[in-house]
Amino acid sequence: MKITVHSDPAWGAGLLSKVENDGPWGNWELYKLAIHVEKQLVIPEFAGLQAPKYLSDLKPLPHQLEAARQVVENMNGKAILADEVGLGKTIEAGLILKEYMIRGLVKKVLILVPASLVTQWTFELNSKFFIPAVAQKKSYGWEAYDVIVSSIDTAKREPHRSIIFDQEYDFVIIDEAHKLKNNKTKNYEFVQSLKKKFCLLLTATPIQNRVDEIFHLVSLLKPGHLGNAALFSEKFKGKGRNIIDDKHLKELVNTVMIRNRRADTGIEWTKRHVETTILDFSPSERMLYDAVSAFRPYSDDAIGAGFSTMTLQREACSSRDAVFFTLKNMYEKAENPTKEFDDKLHHLIGLVNAVERNTKAEKTLELIKKINDKVIIFTEYRATQTYLQWYLKQNGISSVPFRGGFKRGKKDWMKDLFQGNIQVLIATEAGGEGINLQFCNHLINFDLPWNPMRLEQRIGRVHRLGQEKDVMVYNFATKDTVEEHILKLLYEKINLFEKVVGELDDILTKLDIGNIEEYLIDVVGHSRTEGEMKIKMDNLSSLIQFAQDMKEGEQRAATGNS
Amino acid sequence: MNSVQQQEIHDFLLTYFSSNQCDVIENKLGYMTVQLTSEMDKALMNRPFYWHYIEKTGGEPNPAKLTLITNPADVPDEVKGEMIHFGSPRLHKIFESTKSLASYIRLYEDKASRTMEQIPLYPWLGLNVKISYQCDLKRDIFMSLGLNMISGAIVEGFHDYVLTLNVTPKIPDFSFTLSPLIMPKSAMLRLDTYIRKTFEGDDHVWAEEAVKRWNTDLALLEHFYEEMEEKNETYFTEKEALRAQYEPKIVISIINGGLFYLSGQPV
Numbered sequence: 101m102k103i104t105v106h107s108d109p110a111w112g113a114g115l116l117s118k119v120e121n122d123g124p125w126g127n128w129e130l131y132k133l134a135i136h137v138e139k140q141l142v143i144p145e146f147a148g149l150q151a152p153k154y155l156s157d158l159k160p161l162p163h164q165l166e167a168a169r170q171v172v173e174n175m176n177g178k179a180i181l182a183d184e185v186g187l188g189k190t191i192e193a194g195l196i197l198k199e200y201m202i203r204g205l206v207k208k209v210l211i212l213v214p215a216s217l218v219t220q221w222t223f224e225l226n227s228k229f230f231i232p233a234v235a236q237k238k239s240y241g242w243e244a245y246d247v248i249v250s251s252i253d254t255a256k257r258e259p260h261r262s263i264i265f266d267q268e269y270d271f272v273i274i275d276e277a278h279k280l281k282n283n284k285t286k287n288y289e290f291v292q293s294l295k296k297k298f299c300l301l302l303t304a305t306p307i308q309n310r311v312d313e314i315f316h317l318v319s320l321l322k323p324g325h326l327g328n329a330a331l332f333s334e335k336f337k338g339k340g341r342n343i344i345d346d347k348h349l350k351e352l353v354n355t356v357m358i359r360n361r362r363a364d365t366g367i368e369w370t371k372r373h374v375e376t377t378i379l380d381f382s383p384s385e386r387m388l389y390d391a392v393s394a395f396r397p398y399s400d401d402a403i404g405a406g407f408s409t410m411t412l413q414r415e416a417c418s419s420r421d422a423v424f425f426t427l428k429n430m431y432e433k434a435e436n437p438t439k440e441f442d443d444k445l446h447h448l449i450g451l452v453n454a455v456e457r458n459t460k461a462e463k464t465l466e467l468i469k470k471i472n473d474k475v476i477i478f479t480e481y482r483a484t485q486t487y488l489q490w491y492l493k494q495n496g497i498s499s500v501p502f503r504g505g506f507k508r509g510k511k512d513w514m515k516d517l518f519q520g521n522i523q524v525l526i527a528t529e530a531g532g533e534g535i536n537l538q539f540c541n542h543l544i545n546f547d548l549p550w551n552p553m554r555l556e557q558r559i560g561r562v563h564r565l566g567q568e569k570d571v572m573v574y575n576f577a578t579k580d581t582v583e584e585h586i587l588k589l590l591y592e593k594i595n596l597f598e599k600v601v602g603e604l605d606d607i608l609t610k611l612d613i614g615n616i617e618e619y620l621i622d623v624v625g626h627s628r629t630e631g632e633m634k635i636k637m638d639n640l641s642s643l644i645q646f647a648q649d650m651k652e653g654e655q656r657a658a659t660g661n662s
Numbered sequence: 663m664n665s666v667q668q669q670e671i672h673d674f675l676l677t678y679f680s681s682n683q684c685d686v687i688e689n690k691l692g693y694m695t696v697q698l699t700s701e702m703d704k705a706l707m708n709r710p711f712y713w714h715y716i717e718k719t720g721g722e723p724n725p726a727k728l729t730l731i732t733n734p735a736d737v738p739d740e741v742k743g744e745m746i747h748f749g750s751p752r753l754h755k756i757f758e759s760t761k762s763l764a765s766y767i768r769l770y771e772d773k774a775s776r777t778m779e780q781i782p783l784y785p786w787l788g789l790n791v792k793i794s795y796q797c798d799l800k801r802d803i804f805m806s807l808g809l810n811m812i813s814g815a816i817v818e819g820f821h822d823y824v825l826t827l828n829v830t831p832k833i834p835d836f837s838f839t840l841s842p843l844i845m846p847k848s849a850m851l852r853l854d855t856y857i858r859k860t861f862e863g864d865d866h867v868w869a870e871e872a873v874k875r876w877n878t879d880l881a882l883l884e885h886f887y888e889e890m891e892e893k894n895e896t897y898f899t900e901k902e903a904l905r906a907q908y909e910p911k912i913v914i915s916i917i918n919g920g921l922f923y924l925s926g927q928p929v
Contacts, residue, residue, distance in 0.1 A: 324882030
């Protein structure tokens with residue numbers, strides 16, 4: 101066959117001018133060195149990986165090397181990396197990128213990641229892979245640098261957008277790509293319009309196994325691989341619960357997706373110890389909790405009341421400050437409040453003021469002193485976060501806050517402080533995603549989120565690859581409250597805290613429950629008796645248990661050990 | 663870390679710096695400290711603003727001193743420096759600079775004459791090239807060629823042959839050069855033709871496979887956009903991306919080369 105041959109006429113022209121001008125000629129030693137070096141850099145084979153020999157300090161795990169090899173040799177450099185959480189997708193992506201750069205097939209690279217991860221990605225590519233990645237700061241950066249890391253939200257906005265579309269990228273990496281499952285969004289359309297010679301989509305949670313979502317994600321990577329939209333929906337839509345059970349489709353997806361499971365990697369994980377403490381309210385705390393439990397803002401308001409009551413109850417389990425914040429909001433938002441409403445609210449605020457101590461905070465302080473090492477405290481509420489920071493300070497312990505809303509620089513700064521001299525980091529839920537804190541192995545759940553996935557994400561911040569010590573998880577729950585129900589009736593029943601990170605993901609995906617948090621609120625809020633709630637919770641936990649058994653059965657079948 | 667390789671890098675750096683007139687202030691087991699010249703600072707240190715400033719203001723240039731560590735295990739703690747290994751960007755910068763500083767050469771064989779007889783030296787064009795087969799994958803072939811500019815004979819392994827000789831940049835006493843019959847320009851062309859012939863006859867399964875992969879993806883793409891009567895920009899972008907990804911090509915890049923005046927014939 102006819103193959104285009106490119107040669108370099110510039111060198112010949114240079115030679116002629118040297119001959120004409122009688123030099124200047126190069127140095128023989130350097131000439132020899134250049135050839136010596138070039139021989140070292142020759143890539144002898146199409147197959148195999150060159151990258152590892154260039155990465156002296158990195159010890160990739162076998163499954164990471166295998167993933168990189170698969171992507172380069174069998175997937176033609178376009179793949180979805182969907183390993184279970186904590187198996188090192190970033191390492192895989194770095195290896196693949198490095199491989200293409202060494203082979204001279206990739207020069208211009210765009211890496212789109214959540215804003216909170218920009219610095220981390222940049223740092224890891226530079227320090228682990230010697231890839232000169234630069235965090236996007238100024239709009240001229242897109243042109244000036246070959247490897248740039250940015251958040252998708254910055255990239256898709258003008259003036260960046262137009263500049264980016266003018267660049268010819270050899271390689272595009274998108275982290276947290278599961279956010280691109282909807283083809284109607286601006287982000288999706290933006291990524292679709294990028295020129296992607298090679299492309300990696302990384303997803304932290306496995307694709308939700310819904311056919312339309314997976315269709316959009318794969319179409320972003322390799323349009324047509326799963327057919328076109330019309331044909332696809334005709335074939336697969338409206339098939340019950342939309343879950344991928346079609347064998348052929350599964351196989352097709354597997355040709356563009358790598359999904360390592362923890363169980364298959366044979367990696368030894370450090371242990372996880374869980375210590376749950378059930379606390380008793382102080383009398384004044386109990387009074388506040390009981391009062392908000394009985395609180396109905398409007399006597400005739402049946403709907404919605406359950407929700408705000410529940411919110412207040414959960415807050416009362418955390419801190420009086422959290423309760424106060426919500427009450428204040430209600431007060432300010434109410435238009436033409438009735439006298440009755442006003443009175444009720446003032447009564448509650450009076451009870452808030454009467455709370456003279458925070459039992460959990462006292463217990464936390466005691467625990468931190470006992471641990472005498474770095475500790476992360478998670479709370480759902482900002483008011484609690486602020487209070488805790490103040491309370492610990494009063495007792496001679498300095499801490500730093502961490503929130504999802506922080507700007508990139510501030511997040512990095514807080515993390516650095518925590519890694520340095522500060523003993524405690526207090527994070528709210530939103531801050532739970534996207535930071536790696538494996539240098540710390542003590543985690544306190546000051547209050548509990550009503551979504552097991554979020555709890556898992558919290559633990560996943562510290563219990564991940566690179567954690568060298570056993571991880572200690574301390575849970576606090578207050579006796580005879582909604583919190584205790586959730587803990588005892590659900591989380592402990594399904595052994596949530598003992599599960600390895602990523603497992604729950606799979607199970608919940610199989611169940612396709614939808615919004616589990618809403619479901620729980622409904623169960624707790626609308627059960628008329630404790631007995632009813634217990635039954636409903638039992639049902640849920642047996643469902644989860646069932647899905648887990650199913651999963652284990654599948655795995656046994658897959659490995660042939662049935 | 664591969665210590666043989668690290669020792670090789672150490673030797674490489676020493677040769678590199680001394681060939682570029684940089685003083686090696688300290689050369690110890692596992693590390694070295696080098697005083698860069700202004701030229702080397704510009705080539706390696708990546709600080710154009712500094713040099714721009716010095717040149718504009720006529721200030722006293724202060725080229726950097728570099729401590730390079732090739733084996734940290736041998737280095738005392740108080741020595742601070744930059745770790746150099748096969749993957750480090752600094753080493754690759756030095757590689758690049760080595761290549762650009764030694765692209766063209768002219769050498770004469772220095773063959774001691776016992777009889778005071780004049781030795782004739784034949785002109786050769788030597789060329790070291792890298793041939794890359796490239797699609798979504800890549801492999802390289804190194805080739806060193808020499809062309810006798812009088813007879814037109816072409817030999818492979820030319821560089822290895824020259825390595826066995828004594829060579830010097832100045833024409834030695836008792837030697838004289840023969841004038842070439844083939845001019846450099848046409849010698850270049852002949853070598854180019856020769857290089858292309860080395861792979862033209864091969865069966866390029868790799869390229870055929872790449873085109874197959876390309877066609878498969880193209881067919882999928884067409885299918886994806888089938889319903890769309892007026893194809894949008896994304897379609898054309900994706901199509902172009904597939905070309906960039908798969909299109910097989912062969913790239914001949916010249917590492918270096920030059921004129922060699924030799925007494926004998928390489929075997």
